[in-house]
Amino acid sequence: MRILIVPGWRDSGPGHWQSLWAERYAHTVRVQQDNWLTPERAAWVNTISRTIEAQPGPVVVVAHSLGCIAVTHLPPEVTSRIQGALLVAPADPERRAVLADFAPAPCQKLPYRSILVASSNDPFCPIRLSGAYARNWGSEFVRVPDAGHINVDSGHGEWPLGVALLQSLVGEGGLTPVSSAAAKTAAQPEPSASLHAA
Numbered sequence: 001m002r003i004l005i006v007p008g009w010r011d012s013g014p015g016h017w018q019s020l021w022a023e024r025y026a027h028t029v030r031v032q033q034d035n036w037l038t039p040e041r042a043a044w045v046n047t048i049s050r051t052i053e054a055q056p057g058p059v060v061v062v063a064h065s066l067g068c069i070a071v072t073h074l075p076p077e078v079t080s081r082i083q084g085a086l087l088v089a090p091a092d093p094e095r096r097a098v099l100a101d102f103a104p105a106p107c108q109k110l111p112y113r114s115i116l117v118a119s120s121n122d123p124f125c126p127i128r129l130s131g132a133y134a135r136n137w138g139s140e141f142v143r144v145p146d147a148g149h150i151n152v153d154s155g156h157g158e159w160p161l162g163v164a165l166l167q168s169l170v171g172e173g174g175l176t177p178v179s180s181a182a183a184k185t186a187a188q189p190e191p192s193a194s195l196h197a198a
Contacts, residue, residue: 001083001170002055005030006048008065008091009039009099015152017159018064021166026176029055031067041101044070049078060169061085065124065149068116069093072106072137084169085114088162089150090133092125109138115165116140119147119154 005012005022011033012018022028031051033044048070052059060083063071068090074082093102116139118130127143134141142165148154150162167174 001027001057001173002059003028003166003170003175004048004052004055004059004061006061006063006067006071007031007033007036008063008067008089009036011036012064013152015157016064017151017156017162018062020158021062021163024177026178029059038098039066039070039101041070041073044102045073045075049074052078052081055081058083060166062088062166064088064151066091066093066099066102068133069099069102069105072110073102076111079111082112083171084112085110086162086166086169087114087116087133087137087139089118089122090116090125090130092129095124105133107136109136113169114139115142115169117142117144117150117162117165119143119150120145121147122149124149 003025005018005028007018022030029051031048033039033047035043058081061071063085068087071085071087091099093099093105114137116130116134116137118125118127120127120143131141144150147156150156
């Protein structure tokens with residue numbers, strides 16, 4: 001099982017829960033876009049698709065902001081590799097011209113289990129729209145009061161609630177800390193166990 005970190009517009013910097021999780025948990029792979037500032041849908045979707053297809057097995061996606069919208073644009077041959085997705089603080093691509101290439105957001109139900117987490121006062125996406133996304137995508141909807149954009153600016157570092165939600169998607173075996181995976185690898189070498197991208 002791989003955990004695929006999909007940042008949003010401008011990437012997730014140091015201290016962001018996505019960055020902290022990528023450092024803390026084993027078997028994480030972080031998507032690296034060529035252009036974080038002026039995103040193009042085709043390029044972003046292709047990069048995410050290639051990253052998923054490069055993994056040896058199924059993935060659980062952890063997306064934030066515009067990353068959520070990009071994930072919903074993935075083609076069927078790629079979504080078949082996704083076991084579940086944690087979609088956090090989705091963006092509204094119609095609110096900012098620089099994100100317009102991602103509009104409109106797809107309306108069809110996602111073919112995997114998904115949890116959408118949204119804040120009641122997200123400055124980048126009204127809670128009503130997040131609720132509509134959840135209904136359209138068939139996502140479990142978790143509404144968090146006054147959490148802003150659920151990022152560093154709104155005081156979200158480690159974000160324990162997110163970790164618990166991710167655990168529920170990863171399933172049996174749960175999340176493996178990097179130190180535990182390293183110890184296991186040292187004791188009994190397993191090439192795939194050491195895959196960890198920051």
